[in-house]
Amino acid sequence: MGELKQVTLDASESSGFATTKLDALLGWARKWSLFKYPFVTACCGMEFMSLTSPRFDGTARFGAEAPRFSPRQADLLWVVGTISQRQAPVLRRIYEQMMEPKWVLAFGTCASCGGFYDNYTTVPGIDKIIPCDVYVPGCPPRPEAVIDGLMLLQDKIARGDKTPGVVKPREDPAAGVVTLRRSKDSVR
Ligand code: SF4
16 A cells, blocks of 8 residues: 655745636636627617628627626726716616726717817716726727737737737728729829
């Protein structure tokens, strides 16, 4: 019969390794299992539908397809569109009801900074009400930009990074075509 040996580990070495690996595992699991709560108020909603359509497949392949219409079951708040002063307390309440850890994505220029609605009825950016993790500018943003924003958020979740991030504008390939056509017209 074999002898049983008690193996003791140095706590200072083992706990650091185990904690790091556990954090990495949790970050990986969280970034691929996001449950979204869409707070859609305005025209950016059309592009939100486009994002989730089969053409762009902008949420399912990132593990963020399933919507939750109770904030208590959601961990990713999508703020899509303009937020009026009257909607502000509602948005704040929804955010407070969400479970931890939770993240917020500002979809479009209006949600990011109020857009061109520079008036007393509009909130000049959702970060005046709730913390925001990723801003996706654009009026509305292209689905590719939102996908960039979602990937940026996934990266932050995996690293445990809570600093806000902004999606940089991409070069629109269609814009080059328009410029070319205009320059041809001007020659005539
Ligand atoms: S950013 Fe543009 S498209 Fe989006 S809600 Fe504002 S006005 Fe509408």
